[in-house]
Amino acid sequence: MITNFILAPILLHMLTAIVLLFFWRNIAAQKVISVIGNFLAFLLCLRLFWATEEFSYLIVQVGSWEAPFGIIFVSDALSSIMVVLTAIISLAVGIYSTVAINPSRIKYGYFVIFHFLVMGLLGSFLTGDIFNLYVWFEVVIISSFVLLTLGGKRLQMEGAIKYVTMNMLASIIFLTAIGILYGITGTLNMADLAVKIKGVQNQGLVSVTALLFFVGFGIKSAIFPLYFWLPSSYHTPPSAIAAIFGGLLTKMGIYAMLRTFTLIFQPDEFMQNVFIVIAVLTMITGALGAINKRSIRRLISYLIVCHIGYLIAGIGLYTEIAIVGVIFYLMHDVIVKSNLLMITGIIQKIRETIDMTRLGGLYKDYPKLSLVIAIAMFSLIGIPPLSGFWPKIQFFGESLRSQHYILLGAFIFASFVTLYALAKMWSEVFWKESPKPLTKEIDRFARLSIYEKAALVAPVAALSLVSLSLGLNAGYFYDLSQRTAVELMNPSLYIDAVLNGNYGK
Numbered sequence: 001m002i003t004n005f006i007l008a009p010i011l012l013h014m015l016t017a018i019v020l021l022f023f024w025r026n027i028a029a030q031k032v033i034s035v036i037g038n039f040l041a042f043l044l045c046l047r048l049f050w051a052t053e054e055f056s057y058l059i060v061q062v063g064s065w066e067a068p069f070g071i072i073f074v075s076d077a078l079s080s081i082m083v084v085l086t087a088i089i090s091l092a093v094g095i096y097s098t099v100a101i102n103p104s105r106i107k108y109g110y111f112v113i114f115h116f117l118v119m120g121l122l123g124s125f126l127t128g129d130i131f132n133l134y135v136w137f138e139v140v141i142i143s144s145f146v147l148l149t150l151g152g153k154r155l156q157m158e159g160a161i162k163y164v165t166m167n168m169l170a171s172i173i174f175l176t177a178i179g180i181l182y183g184i185t186g187t188l189n190m191a192d193l194a195v196k197i198k199g200v201q202n203q204g205l206v207s208v209t210a211l212l213f214f215v216g217f218g219i220k221s222a223i224f225p226l227y228f229w230l231p232s233s234y235h236t237p238p239s240a241i242a243a244i245f246g247g248l249l250t251k252m253g254i255y256a257m258l259r260t261f262t263l264i265f266q267p268d269e270f271m272q273n274v275f276i277v278i279a280v281l282t283m284i285t286g287a288l289g290a291i292n293k294r295s296i297r298r299l300i301s302y303l304i305v306c307h308i309g310y311l312i313a314g315i316g317l318y319t320e321i322a323i324v325g326v327i328f329y330l331m332h333d334v335i336v337k338s339n340l341l342m343i344t345g346i347i348q349k350i351r352e353t354i355d356m357t358r359l360g361g362l363y364k365d366y367p368k369l370s371l372v373i374a375i376a377m378f379s380l381i382g383i384p385p386l387s388g389f390w391p392k393i394q395f396f397g398e399s400l401r402s403q404h405y406i407l408l409g410a411f412i413f414a415s416f417v418t419l420y421a422l423a424k425m426w427s428e429v430f431w432k433e434s435p436k437p438l439t440k441e442i443d444r445f446a447r448l449s450i451y452e453k454a455a456l457v458a459p460v461a462a463l464s465l466v467s468l469s470l471g472l473n474a475g476y477f478y479d480l481s482q483r484t485a486v487e488l489m490n491p492s493l494y495i496d497a498v499l500n501g502n503y504g505k
Contacts, residue, residue: 005051006060006073010043011084011121012037017115027106031098032084034111038087038094040098042117045087052080056487057497059128067128069497074128075497077484081327082255085334088466089247090118091458093338098346099448099455105150105238115148117244124252128498129176130264131188133256134171139219141167144249147241149390161235164378165382166229167182170219177212180205181264183339191498194263194491210265211337214257219254222305223312224281231301233288239345242297246304251330258326262488263495266470267318278375279409283309287417296344298353299421301404302335303380304479306414307333313407319400320485325394327481332379332387332470339376346456347429349445356425361434369457370430375464379471382415387470388479429434 016037025027034378051060058075061067074085094114120139127133142165148160166326182188184205185196200206222230230250234242261267267275286306293299311333312325346369348354350362363370382388392415399408436442445453470477487493496502 005048006058006075008131009041009048009087010119011117011124012041012044013122014121016041017112017119018110020112020115022492024109025107027103030106031112032116032293034094035098036117038091038118040143042087042095045083045122048075049080049084052077057494059498068192070104070131071127072189074494075126076494076497077480077487078255078258078327079125081331081480081484082251082392083122085251085331085366086118086121086248087123088463089244089334089338092463093240093244093342093352094458095455096243096342096345099452100240100342102151103274105282106440108146108150108226109149113143113146114244117147117436121248121252128190129188130181130190130193130260134174134178137174137252137256138171139173140249140252141222148236148237150241153236156236159233162229162236163233166226170216173212173219174216177209177216180209180212184209189498190259191495192496194245195499197264206265207271210261210267210271212272213260213265214271215478217253217256217260218278218312220252221250221306221308221312222282223278224285225281225303227286227308230305231298234301234304234341235295235297236371239297239342239348242344242418243341245336246300246341247334248412250304250308251334253296254308254315254326254330256413257312257315258323261315262493263324266491269314272318273317275312275318276404276475278408279313279316281309282306282312283414287414292420293421294355294357294426296347296356297341299356299425300340300344303418304337304420306418307337309414310391310411312409313399314395314479317332317395317402317404319398319402320482320489321394322398323485323488324478324481325391325398325486328394328470328477329388331390331477331481332391332467333461333468336376336380336388336469340380342456342460343373344462346445347459349456350443352442352444353432358427358435359429359430361430363430364432371459372431372461372464375468376460377426379464379467380459381422385471385472385474387467390474391473391481412475 020030022031030047052075057238060073062071071405090354120136120143145164148163149156170187187193187196218225233244260392283306286302310329311326314322344354379386379388381456382392438472
């Protein structure tokens with residue numbers, strides 16, 4: 001059955017992690033096994049995406065329990081997109097990690113935990129059960145905490161404590177909301193919840209529960225005012241770890257919001273205003289935080305916060321066109337943010353620092369690499385026809401059409417700050433003269449073997465090409481985003497597929 005493909009990527013990452021345990025001290029074997037596991041999982045995720053494109057919904061009832069009983073996994077348009085994005089990033093970061101991660105961290109189980117993290121992400125995107133979503137979130141939190149603390153440096157430990165404290169708070173709020181939801185509906189199946197929530201007499205309690213979900217997912221997404229853990233944490237681990245965190249972990253919260261607030265809690269006017277106000281504040285504070293940063297990693301961290309505001313705003317506008325923008329921007333942002341964070345690792349190997357005041361001359365010394373990096377930077381800015389440009393049109397247009405002029409102003413302000421911050425980074429890092437000449441003692445990148453250079457540069461170049469493809473083939477990706485938005489804005493399609501078995505036809 002084609003539906004069995006839903007579990008295949010999850011199980012493959014789990015199997016890869018288990019196999020890696022038998023090669024705990026063999027670093028070379030761990031690298032090879034991890035790359036093979038990531039590549040095979042990538043192929044399985046592509047197969048799942050194409051099958052979902054063909055059949056619209058793929059569903060697995062674990063243990064053959066009929067819905068709404070038992071644990072269920074569902075692949076729809078949104079899930080399959082997130083699964084493919086996860087596969088792309090995990091493959092790119094996995095290859096990059098073979099060189100970027102210190103051997104001592106690999107001996108402490110880096111690749112094992114990495115595959116458990118990816119398994120948790122895939123499970124989160126494919127589950128159709130709200131409590132199961134919480135379980136997968138916990139798998140991700142535990143795995144990410146271990147990755148953050150590998151190496152045991154003081155700065156890492158400080159960042160990890162802030163990270164896990166805020167995410168555990170989010171988990172407590174999430175679990176509390178699940179408890180209330182189960183108490184008033186008697187079910188945990190998302191499709192069944194969508195049906196039964198409408199029959200709850202105490203709609204005030206439903207609204208409070210919706211707010212709890214928003215806060216729980218919002219903390220995980222790094223929204224205002226509880227975003228401070230992200231820039232305090234994401235600059236501390238190695239660039240490979242930061243790349244998968246910055247690209248995917250915050251987007252897990254956005255995915256959860258999209259799923260719950262289109263299926264279970266359709267936002268009323270009050271909830272839409274909450275989304276929009278928080279989005280405006282998230283964009284402004286993230287943008288202001290990025291303006292004066294000297295560290296490239298901190299600058300990108302604040303831009304992650306800033307651009308989460310775009311996605312929150314799109315959900316708050318809650319129109320089909322705005323959701324199209326959210327889906328398109330989600331694809332763009334995952335690719336570009338992961339790429340930029342991997343790029344910081346390459347820059348650090350070349351110059352021994354990511355402090356922009358101590359950098360310079362990179363374009364002169366590495367012109368081809370600089371052009372590859374430029375694609376990622378200019379995509380994030382949204383220069384037409386690159387990938388960041390197209391979804392912004394949807395956001396700007398819907399803000400104007402719905403007369404949310406303050407939100408429109410926040411979009412424009414955040415866009416100009418992104419332009420300023422990355423133009424400053426390009427000028428400081430690539431165009432100005434280097435404060436000191438580049439020597440063989442400083443440039444660790446030049447001392448790497450051809451294979452090692454390829455393992456660092458090839459994933460960055462591949463993600464830049466994916467980002468370029470998003471922009472140059474905007475018609476296809478717009479249509480994909482539109483089909484996804486139509487499904488999300490018509491929850492009866494999901495409900496009918498899960499509860500009545502009307503799928504795969």
